[in-house]
Amino acid sequence: MDSKSPPWLLSRDESIGQKFEDVMNNNPLGAQVDQDAVLTAIGTSLGVTCAIFIAFLLLRPFNTIVYAPRLRYADEKHRPPPLDKSLFAWYKPVFKTNEDYYVERIGMDATIFLRFGRMCRNMFITLAVFGCAVIVPINIIYSIRQGKLTGSLTDQSLATFTLMTPQRMYGEALWAHVVMAYVFDFIVCGFLWWTYRAVHRLRRTYMESPEYQNSLHARTLLITDVKKNMRSDQGLVDITDSVKTTSEVPRTTIGRNVKDIPDLIEAHEEAVMELEAVLSKYLKNPAQLPAERPMCTPSKRDPEFTDKKQKVDAIDYLTARIQRLELKIKEARETVDSRDAMPFGFASYETLESAHTVAFAARSKHPEGTTIRLTPKPNDIVWKNLLLTPQQRRSRRFIMNIWITLLTVLYFIPNAGIAIFLSKLNNLALFWAAFQTEMAAHPKFWAAVQGILAPALTSLVYYFLPIIFRRLSIKAGDQSKSSREKHVLHQLYAFFVFNNLVVFSIFSAVFQIIMSALAARQGDASFFAVVKAIEPFQQLMGALCNVSTYWITWLVQRNLGAVIDLSQAVSLLWGSFSRKFLNPTPRELIQRTAPPPFDYTSYYNYFLFYSTVTLVFGLLQPITLVVTAFYFTLDSWMKKYLLMYVFTTKNESGGLFWRVLFNRMLFGAFLANVVTACLVATKGGTQQYMMAAAMAPLPFIILGFKIYCKRTYDHSMKYYTHGTSIAGTEAQTPIDKEARRRDRVATRFGHPALYQKLTVPMVHEKSKHLLAEVYRGRLDGEVGDNSAFGDVYSMKRMSKENPGKIATSATGPFEFVSENNMDYENFKDRSEFNSDQGSMYGDSTRPASPSTLWGDNGRGRSSSRGSTRDEPGVTYPAGYHQTPSNLREYSPSPSPEPGLRHMESNSTQHYQTRDDHDLLSSAAPMGHQTPSGYTPYNPDRDGERRHDYFRK
16 A cells, blocks of 8 residues: 555455454453543543633523523422622522421422432542542552563553553452452442432422422322222222221222323413414514415324315414314313223322321332322323323333333444444445545535544434333323323433443454454354453453553543533523524523523433442442542532522422432442453453452442441331421421312322413414404304303303403404513413422412312212202302202203213313312302303313312
C-alpha cells in the first residue's frame, strides 16, 4: 500500500473477512482510551458544566415559568420556600431545608428519590476513600515491581490509568482485592441498611399523617378475579369475611361494565386535539386567512366514512365527528346496566386497621379464587386490566417477557453496528467503495456527521425505550400505573446492564476468543488444547481493564447531563422554537406553563446503572469511584432544586419504589463480586483457588442481608398498625366514623369513563369573530325547544358575559381563551389539565353529584333525587310538574330498552348534592332544568366537579 494513502485504504485483494477481522482487532467499541483523551474529556465536561450552571444563575430570576412553576401554582400546603431575584436565592432552600420540612411539600416519592441520591453520594465517597487509599497504591506498586521482573514495562503500560488497574498484576498481591471486596460489600450493605431504616420511618410517618388517615383509598381493598356467582356487593362481603372477620362490615361495590365508553372517549380526545391543531394553524393570522380551507382524511375508526382516503373539510368533519362521539358517549352512559357485574370490586372499611388487617391476612391467599390487596388511588388504576382473568394475565406476561428478552438480547446487533460503523465512519468506508470516495472528498463534513449521528441515534433509542416498555407492561396486565413503573424500571435496568455494560465491556474480548478458536481449530489440536491456548479468562480480564478507562470518561460526561437537567435547556429552546416557527394550540401553551411530571423510572434507572458500573469497576479502576461520587454530589443538590421548584409527581406511590432500588443495588454488589472473583481466579497464580474460595461466602452474605431486611421492615412499611398517637397541637384529626359510614364507595371508585368530563376544543380569543365564517355547522348549540324530560320546561340560553341576560350571539361548540388567560393557574382545577399533577394539585375523582349511577342503598336512581314532595321545606318553581311518588324511581323519558333505567348523567342540581357541613340545611332545593335536547358543549353537561378528602 502507498504510504501516502489514507489510513482506511486497504489492498484490493484483501477479503471481506480479513477486513472485518482487521476492524475488530482495532478495538472497534473504543474500549481503549488514552490518558490524554481522558484528561481532555474531564476538562471539557467540567468546563461546559460550569458554563451551563452560570447560565442557569443568570436566567433563573427572570423566568419563573420554567425554573419555578411549582412556586407559582402549588397550594399553600405544597408550596416551596419563596425565592427572590438574587443569583443565589436558591442556596438556602437547597442546602438548609431538611427532610422533615420538604416531605410534605414534594411528597413521599420525591423524598425517597432525594434520599436515595444522598445515599449514593455518601456511599461512593466512602468507597472512593478506601479504594484510592488502598487499591490504587497496591495496583501501582505491584504493577511496576512485577513489570520490572518480567521486563514488560513499556510507555503504554507506564501510563497512569493503566498502572491503576490490576492488568499487570498477578500472585499474592491480589489478596488485597479479596479483602477489599468484603469491605466494599459491608459498606454497601451498611448504607442500604441505614437508608432502609430511614425509609421505614418515613413510610410510618406517612401512614400516620392525617392526609393518609382520612383518605378513602387507604382503607379500601381491591378484589379481583371474582367468580360470577360472587359478583355482588354481598358476595364481596362474604369473600372478605372468609379471610378475616372484623368488627366492621365493609361497604362494598362490584365493578360495572362500561362497554365501549373508554374507547369512545379516547377517540373524542383525539378528534378534539386534531381539531385544535387544525384551527390553530388555519386561524394563525385572523386578518388574512389562507385561501384554501384545511383538508384531512377521515379517521380509520370512523364508521361514517367507508373511503378512508377521501379528502374532506377538516374543520367541518372534525367538529361533526366530535358531536357524534359525544352523542354516542351520552347514549352509552345512559344504557350502562347496573346488573352487568364485572370480575372486580372494592370493599371499604371505617378504619385503616381493619382494612390493612384483612389485606395482610390475604397477602398469600386467594379466597374463592380472588386476589385481595390494598387499592391504589383511582387515578392510578389501569381500569381495563381489571377485567383480565389470571390465565389472560399469565399468557400476556409470558408474551411480554419474550418480547423484552428478544429486544434486550438482540439489541446488541444494532448497538454494535452503531459503535463499529457510525461512530467510526472510516470502518464503513472499508466495505463501501462509493462512500470511501465521498468521505475522502469531504472529510470535514463527514467528521461532523460522525460526531452527531451515533449519539443522536443512541439517544433516540433510549428516549423511546421507556415508552415501549410501558406499553408492553400495560399489555401484560399491570393493574396500576405504579406497578407498571416498577416493572419498567426492572426492564430498563436489565436492558442497560446487559447491552451497555456486559456486551459492551467484553465485546472485543469475545471476538478475539472466537477468532483465536477458529484459527486454532484449523490444525489438529483438541478442544481443551485450544481453550488452554486461548486463555479466555485472561482475554476477558484484559478487556475489562482496558474498558475501565472508557467508563471514566463516560461517567464524567454524566455530570454534563445533570447540569443540562438543571438548566431546563430543552424546555427553553423548544418553547421558543415552537412559538416562533410552529402553531401551538391554546391547550399546548397552557400545558407548557404547568409543572412537568418527574420521570422517576428513567432517573432511577440512570442512578442504578451508574452505581452498578462503578461497583463492577471499583476494584479494577478505583478512579471510577471518585468520578461517581462527584456526580452524585452535584446531582443530589440539583435534583433537590428541581423537585422542590420545577417538577411534580404524577402518580404518587407513597415511596414504594424503594424495594426495587434496594434489590438492584444488591445485584450490583453481587455482580462486582463475580468480576473480582474472575480477577483473582485468573491472576492469582498458585493461590487462585484459595482466593476464589475465600470470596464464596459473599453471595450468601448478600442474600442473608436481603432476607433480614425483608422480614424486619417490609410488612410494617406496607401495612398499617396503630402506632403511638402524637400529642399536643400535632395530634391527628379525630375520625368522623359517622361520615365514613356515609362514604359512597361506588361513587368514589366508579369507572372514570362514566363521569369524566369531555374535552372542549379550545380556540384563541382573537379568532372568535371568524367562527361564523369558518364553522359551517350549528353554532348556537340548540337542537329544539323541548327538553328530553317531559316534566321540565326548557329555558333560554343565558349569556356568560352578561349574567341574567339571554345570549344574543352564538359561541358555538368551542371554548375561547385569551392571550392573558393562557396560564396554568387559570386551569389547574380542571381534570384535563391536572391529570399529570397527581396529588399535588388534585386528582380526577368522581364528583359527588346527581350523576351518581347508583345510590347508597343500591337503588336504581340518583341519590340526589331522594326528596319527596311532602318533605318540609321543599318548594318548586311555578310550572314545575311534580312526578307522582310511585313513579319517582324511574325516569319519565322512555328507556332505550325495557328493564333498563334511564340515568341522568347531565344533572346539575347544585343545591341538592351532599352537604357534609350542613351549610345548606335550611335552603330549599331548586327546580331542575334539563338541557333542551343535547347541547354538546354545555359547560355543566357532566355535573359540577367536586374535590373532597378522597383526592389526597
